[in-house]
Amino acid sequence: MNRWLSDSALERLREAADSPDLADTRYRLIDKLGQGGMGGVFRVEDTTLERQVALKVITVGDPEAGWPTRLLQEARVIAKLEHPGIVPVHDAGVLADGRSFYTMKLVQGKRLDEHVATVPGLSDRLRIFLRICDAVAFAHAHSVLHRDLKPGNVMVGPFGEVLVMDWGLSKLVGSPSGSATSQSGEAPAAEIVGPGTAHGSVLGTPGYMAPEQTRGEASVDERADIYSLGAVLQFLLADASPRPVPRALAAIRLRAMAADPADRYPSVQELADDVAHFLDGLQVNAYPEGPLPRAWRWIARNRAWILLLLAYMVTRALLIFFRPR
Amino acid sequence: MTDDTSIGGVRHQFPSTHWSQIEGTRSPHAEERRRALDSLISAYWKPVYKYIRLHWKKENEPAKDLTQEFFARLVEKGLLDRFDPERARLRTYLRVCVDGLVMNEDKAAQRVKRGGHVTLLPLDFESAEGELRQLPLAAAGNPEELFSREFARSLFGLALERLRRELEEKGKGLHFELLELYDIDEGGKPLTYDEVARRYRIKPTDVTNYLAYARREFRRIVLDELRAMTATEDEFRREAHTLLGVKL
Numbered sequence: 001m002n003r004w005l006s007d008s009a010l011e012r013l014r015e016a017a018d019s020p021d022l023a024d025t026r027y028r029l030i031d032k033l034g035q036g037g038m039g040g041v042f043r044v045e046d047t048t049l050e051r052q053v054a055l056k057v058i059t060v061g062d063p064e065a066g067w068p069t070r071l072l073q074e075a076r077v078i079a080k081l082e083h084p085g086i087v088p089v090h091d092a093g094v095l096a097d098g099r100s101f102y103t104m105k106l107v108q109g110k111r112l113d114e115h116v117a118t119v120p121g122l123s124d125r126l127r128i129f130l131r132i133c134d135a136v137a138f139a140h141a142h143s144v145l146h147r148d149l150k151p152g153n154v155m156v157g158p159f160g161e162v163l164v165m166d167w168g169l170s171k172l173v174g175s176p177s178g179s180a181t182s183q184s185g186e187a188p189a190a191e192i193v194g195p196g197t198a199h200g201s202v203l204g205t206p207g208y209m210a211p212e213q214t215r216g217e218a219s220v221d222e223r224a225d226i227y228s229l230g231a232v233l234q235f236l237l238a239d240a241s242p243r244p245v246p247r248a249l250a251a252i253r254l255r256a257m258a259a260d261p262a263d264r265y266p267s268v269q270e271l272a273d274d275v276a277h278f279l280d281g282l283q284v285n286a287y288p289e290g291p292l293p294r295a296w297r298w299i300a301r302n303r304a305w306i307l308l309l310l311a312y313m314v315t316r317a318l319l320i321f322f323r324p325r
Numbered sequence: 326m327t328d329d330t331s332i333g334g335v336r337h338q339f340p341s342t343h344w345s346q347i348e349g350t351r352s353p354h355a356e357e358r359r360r361a362l363d364s365l366i367s368a369y370w371k372p373v374y375k376y377i378r379l380h381w382k383k384e385n386e387p388a389k390d391l392t393q394e395f396f397a398r399l400v401e402k403g404l405l406d407r408f409d410p411e412r413a414r415l416r417t418y419l420r421v422c423v424d425g426l427v428m429n430e431d432k433a434a435q436r437v438k439r440g441g442h443v444t445l446l447p448l449d450f451e452s453a454e455g456e457l458r459q460l461p462l463a464a465a466g467n468p469e470e471l472f473s474r475e476f477a478r479s480l481f482g483l484a485l486e487r488l489r490r491e492l493e494e495k496g497k498g499l500h501f502e503l504l505e506l507y508d509i510d511e512g513g514k515p516l517t518y519d520e521v522a523r524r525y526r527i528k529p530t531d532v533t534n535y536l537a538y539a540r541r542e543f544r545r546i547v548l549d550e551l552r553a554m555t556a557t558e559d560e561f562r563r564e565a566h567t568l569l570g571v572k573l
Contacts, residue, residue, distance in 0.1 A: 004456050005478050005485075005509065012508045013481050017544040018569040023537050038566075060548060060565045097541050 020044075020057040021097035027055060038168060039071070039099075043106060046090075053090055057101040075102035077144055078167050085135025087155075087163050107163055113151035113235070122240040122249075126279055129236055131162035133229060133272035139164075140222045140268055145171045147220070149228035150208040151235050171220075207231060211259055223261040226271055230256025230264075233275075248278050251287035347415060347556040350405045365405075366396055368483060368554055372475035373423055374453045380468045381427045389450050395426050410556035414564060420472045477568055480554070484546045485509070491546075492539065499525060503532060504539035544569075 005013070015032075020042060022029055027044040030052065034041050039058035046053050058071050075092040082088065092102035109115070112128070119125050132154055136146060146153075147169040155163045206214070210227035213220050233253045237245045252274050258264045265271040265286075274284040281301030283289060289297070299306060349361025373395055377388040398404055399422075408418050456478075492501045502525075507515060522529040548565060555561040 004452075005482055006511055007474075008511065009509045010474070010478055010481060013485075013543065014477070014569060016504075016508045016540040017547055019540075021537060021541050021544075023534070059569055060562055096537075097544060 018059065020055060020099065020101060021095050023096045025093075025095065027053075027103070044103070046103070052106045053103045054106045055101055055103045057095065057099050060099075071100045071102065074168055074170065077170050078104070081139055081142060081144060081167075083135055083138045085131055085138070085162055085164055086167075087165055107155045107157065107165070109155045109157035109161070109163075111152050112154035112156055112162075112232075115156040116151065116236065120239075120241050122237070122242065123279060125236040125240050126275055128156065128162055129229075129233055130272055130275055130279075132164060132232065133268050133275070135162070135164040136225055136229065137268040137272065139167075139170075140225070145220070145222060146225050146228070147171055147213065148205055148208070149225055149232060150205050151232060152205075154232070210261070212261060221261070222267065223264045226256050226264050226268060227258075227261075229268065229271060230254075246278070248284045248287040249275075252278065252284055255286040345556055346553045347405060347408065347410070362400055364553060366399075368479050368550070369419060369476065370396065371453050371456070371479045372472055373419070374450065375456070375475045376420065376423060376468070376472050377427060380471055383427070385450070385454060387430075391423075391427060391430065392450075395423055398422075398426070408556065410560050414560050415555060416473065416476055416564070417469065420468065424468075473567065480550055480568070481547065484543060484550050487546050487550075488539070488543050492542070497535075497538070499527075500535045500539040500542075503536045504543065507536060508540070 018040060019029060019032075020040075022044065026046055026048045028047055030043040030045060032040055032042050033054060039056060042055045042057070043052055044055045045051070056071070072092055075089050078086065079089040079092075087104050087107055090103045090105070092100070094100050116125065119128065132149075136149065139146060144167070146164065146167060148166060149164070153164065153166040155165055157163065208228045208231040210220070210224035213224045213227075230253050233249075233256060237249060237253065252271070255263065255274075256265055256271055265274070270285070274286055277284045281297060283294065283297070346361040346364045349357050350365065352358050352361065370392060374388055374392045377383050377391050378385070381388075383391065404422055408415060413421075488504075489501050492498060503521065506521065516524075518529045518532040521532050525532075527535075547568070551564055551568060552561050555564050
């Protein structure tokens with residue numbers, strides 16, 4: 001007898017089947033935070049340490065297909081990246097229902113795509129961007145590519161801390177397939193869910209994905225992340241004030257997002273240096289200037305000194321002019 | 326209501342795990358083909374019928390004919406042979422096939438040849454009609470969502486039936502009753518675990534353990550069924566994600 005299931009029963013059953021089975025663990029389920037391409041992220045209470053953490057669990061676990069390994073690999077990759085801009089992993093294992101999981105710090109805050117509306121000024125936005133670059137450069141230094149950088153995967157905390165999340169599509173440079181997989185719950189829109197990310201699989205988010213990544217090329221390297229950072233910069237510049245976007249910044253974005261990886265910045269650090277130079281009023285590598293714009297930028301950067309000097313010269317001139325003869 | 330079909334006879338049980346029914350429909354062995362088609366029809370006939378009724382706004386009788394016609398074609402014309410899991414999910418493929426059939430409804434000479442309202446499969450349309458009356462008017466929205474939701478309803482219903490049977494066989498009928506109480510039954514404020522424990526004369530911890538067990542088994546069976554209803558590992562994972570991970 002196949003019974004009639006109401007929409008409400010259908011939803012409750014779906015939740016019952018999707019929720020992690022936390023029997024025999026130290027965790028107690030509180031609620032669901034989001035859904036990623038490969039699994040869900042839940043707010044749980046660590047009953048031993050009496051604190052809330054985020055628990056990520058894959059939707060479907062099957063040891064034969066290697067997915068638990070993949071999630072654990074993700075946890076291990078993140079665990080290696082001890083950086084203030086990367087969410088720390090606390091614990092990992094396999095649940096009673098056979099699904100692998102890991103727990104991480106519960107980040108309170110907003111995703112960058114939501115937070116950005118509260119930051120209208122260009123300089124403040126660029127400082128956020130530099131913090132993202134710091135975390136990504138750190139990962140690259142540890143041979144880890146993110147491969148899904150986008151505003152939805154960056155969290156900004158209540159004290160201005162910036163955390164790069166969702167290392168679910170991350171990959172160790174030089175490894176043949178993708179590895180490791182989201183607290184923000186952002187699903188990689190173009191992900192083709194599968195047990196691995198071998199050559200030909202498209203993983204990432206359209207609009208933020210480098211062309212070579214979109215084509216599913218196996219030889220994706222750090223420059224794919226640099227392309228995505230360029231797209232994040234473009235997002236941050238979109239409605240920032242003042243308008244229009246300064247040419248030097250536009251040039252930085254263009255270079256980061258060059259179609260050919262060879263035309264991009266060779267490293268995240270060099271991209272970050274250029275943005276920092278712009279913030280300091282220095283010349284940026286991506287925008288060769290003629291003498292006039294260079295002079296104008298020099299004047300703008302040294303405006304205070306120039307005004308002081310001008311004031312001094314005018315005062316001296318006045319003193320000479322009105323000196324009693 | 327019954328899940329019988331004329332193809333597979335009485336359908337007591339789903340086939341073994343990790344075996345795709347799609348592959349089964351292409352088997353050289355007639356018995357395997359029949360069993361596979363039977364399973365697919367059991368899971369899909371209600372979504373197809375409701376989809377024709379709601380999305381295509383067909384009356385009861387024409388919808389019955391079209392549903393019968395659809396599954397007859399599925400069996401006789403080997404529609405599944407043309408299914409390519411690389412290009413679409415089975416669910417989407419079947420819905421598009423239904424669309425094609427309904428759009429050509431005016432050219433229904435074949436149905437007339439069959440003699441109109443001939444019952445090809447003993448499908449329990451009355452129960453499907455009863456379910457339709459309980460659906461909200463807004464149910465017929467996006468066709469893909471409608472078909473997906475009705476497929477989930479059908480699959481969950483079949484999985485629950487299998488869960489009930491398996492738990493009863495293991496002497497764990499109470500586990501199923503608790504699942505019914507918390508996750509299926511409609512009505513007022515949910516009872517606390519203490520209240521339920523008093524009602525069934527068990528410990529409150531037993532309530533949580535039994536419930537966790539039943540939910541775990543339900544999840545296992547749903548995934549098991551889904552695996553049988555999908556052609557590739559990739560399709561299975563995407564369907565599982567849609568069915569379990571994403572709000573329906």
